[in-house]
Amino acid sequence: MPREIPICVNNWIFGNAPLREVVERATKMGFDGIELVGEPAIYKPAEINGLVGAYGLNVCSICGMYPGPEEGDLRALCHPDRIEREKAIDYVKACVDLAKKINARSVLVAPSLVGQPGLFVSKADDIQRAVESIHKAAQYAEDQGIMLTIEPINRYEVGLVNSLDDTVAMAKAIGSDFVRIMGDTFHMQIEEGDGIPNALRRAGSYWVQHIHVADNTREAPGMGTMPWREIIRALHDIDYEGVISMEPLPKGKAPYDARNGNIPADKLDMDLKFGLEFLKREQDTVMRYKP
Known part of the structure; x- marks a missing residue:
């Protein structure tokens, strides 16, 4: 029997809602x-462990943020x-420490600043500095038993790694078993010229260890035109070991609306529940017909 891929939700889209509220809402909707x-x-960490334990959830990953919320807090791994x-x-190490304490599997790493596609010096120089920095962070992560997953983001938002192929190349250059990659369907629809399913199969299960999902409109899965059944089939074909983590936004809303708590809870929860149920149905269909 194929492994059923767990489905989680990223808490940044809940804005400034208290963690207890997020856990309660996620549990009520049926997330894993x-x-x-x-x-x-x-x-x-003790509060997190208590909450997720009481509600039967787990923390799948720590979603690193680059830059940070405070002015001047760049968190730029490729900075000259x-x-x-x-x-x-040090920021990545702090995320690793948190992951260790709450039994999360991985920490997301972006090698360049998100929302700032310009380069500090040149692409080659910036990539080399990112490789060296992530390698140092990976040595610490390995000691803690935590995986770092590099996220490629579309060319309009970052300047270094945009596709899964780009990201595998960077991970290989870093050369650590504790550095792998992840995908984000919203960004992949722009960067993967032969389609998301083909890109996932090409990268394979060793490299692809985490997935963020939203539809082509950045709304919940099933509200746009992405080939979700084929995407899920590709994940099952490569024996994907991670989870599916949802981070959609309601129509007309931007990430800044979410981070600032400007999305009505009832609308967000309605869309999340729709997307979760849609993905579960699609996965059930894939699993039913998988040999």
Whole structure:
């Protein structure tokens, strides 16, 4: 029998809602777990463990944020200034520490600033600095038994790694068993020229360890035109070991609306429930006909 891929939800889309509220809402909707936004200072690990344990959930991953919420908090792993790079490495280490304490499997890493597609020096120089920085962070992550997953983001938002192929190449250059990659369907629809299912199969199960999902409109799965059954079939074909983590936004809303808590809870929950139920049906169909 094929493994059923768990479906989680990323808590950054809930904005400033307290963690207890997020856990309660996610449980009521039927999610298997949550992904936590990578802001270690705002959490108390004992509280997290108590909450998810009481509600029967798990924390699948820590979603690193690049840059941070405060002005000047760049978290730029490819920055030309060594001090800035060390700050970014320390940030990844803090996320790893949090992941270890709450039994999360991985930490998301973006090698360049999100929303700022320009380069600090040149693409080659920036990539080399990112490789060196992530390698240092990976040595720490390996000691903790936590995986780092590099996320490729579309060319309009970042300047270094955009496709799964780009990201596998960077991970290979880093050369650590604790550095793998992840995909995000919203970004992949732009960057994967031969389609998301083909890109997933080409990268394979060793490299692809985490997935973020939203439809082509960035709404919940099933509200747009993405070939979800084929995407899920590709994940099953490569014996994907991770989870599906939802981070959609209601129509007309931007990430900044979510982070600032400007999305009505009833609308967000209605869309999330729709997307979750849709993905479950699609996965059931794939599993029913998989040899």
